[in-house]
Amino acid sequence: MELTFYFFSAISILSTFCIIFSFDVMYSLLYFLISILSTSGVFFSLGAFFPGVIEVIIYVGAIMVLFIFTLITLNLEKDSKQKKRNFSFLINWKIFSLIFLMLFFSFLYFLYFFNNGEMNFMSESDNIRKFGNKLLSSYAILFEFISMILLSGIVITFYIGKKNK
Amino acid sequence: MIPIQHGLLLSMLLFFSGLFLILTRRNFLFILIGLEIMNNACSLILVFASNYVHQLDGQILYLLIITLSAIESGIGLALLIQMHRYYKTLNIDVLSEICE
Numbered sequence: 421m422e423l424t425f426y427f428f429s430a431i432s433i434l435s436t437f438c439i440i441f442s443f444d445v446m447y448s449l450l451y452f453l454i455s456i457l458s459t460s461g462v463f464f465s466l467g468a469f470f471p472g473v474i475e476v477i478i479y480v481g482a483i484m485v486l487f488i489f490t491l492i493t494l495n496l497e498k499d500s501k502q503k504k505r506n507f508s509f510l511i512n513w514k515i516f517s518l519i520f521l522m523l524f525f526s527f528l529y530f531l532y533f534f535n536n537g538e539m540n541f542m543s544e545s546d547n548i549r550k551f552g553n554k555l556l557s558s559y560a561i562l563f564e565f566i567s568m569i570l571l572s573g574i575v576i577t578f579y580i581g582k583k584n585k
Numbered sequence: 586m587i588p589i590q591h592g593l594l595l596s597m598l599l600f601f602s603g604l605f606l607i608l609t610r611r612n613f614l615f616i617l618i619g620l621e622i623m624n625n626a627c628s629l630i631l632v633f634a635s636n637y638v639h640q641l642d643g644q645i646l647y648l649l650i651i652t653l654s655a656i657e658s659g660i661g662l663a664l665l666i667q668m669h670r671y672y673k674t675l676n677i678d679v680l681s682e683i684c685e
Binding site for chain 2: 421422425426429432433436437439440445448449452455456459462463466467468470471474478479482483487490491493494496512515519523526527530531537538539540542547550551554559562565566569570573574576577580581583
């Protein structure tokens, strides 16, 4: 369990750093795909099977396909030709120091205030049944809200994306 | 037996790399990818917390957040298509008409 957790989290962090240093949109989408799959591996190593499966289905099956389909639909040859490989954004010291300071202080906060927490493998075999019972009994109104949010998202996407003369 | 700091550090590193991607890039598609990374990091921390307290409520909130992330990417890509239709580019600096 520990070995798989650290292995998949290292792959996830490495591929997310590769997105920052890549300039081609297609390559960065593929690195994002690797990051999502390794995050799903982290969920499986913790015993949360349902979030791992949902992560693969939603992110890889819906969001990545949507991004790639948009990328195919638009003709982005000009933009990719203008992009030269310059790393001048790394010298932007204001943003870099801001991010570094926030990272440093949150490291300190986490290391001092969460001293004795442990995560174990959730080994109960009927986790998914408990999840379904809880989702459809005590969180039923949240479930209905999810469906209404999906419907409103479809309507807004149609309204924004239509071609107006 | 994984200490919970390691999970929090993983989530925080992913979150700040997404924030760095948003703040430094001028391409709209990279900004959407950065938003997805930040959403993913926030949902990661919910699953870690639900594992820590041995309750399944965090996973239900994870379902809500991942639905919101899918809707957000759909609306963002519709806006991207409209922007490419009007301006023929994806550079986000084109849209700064007020502060010129």
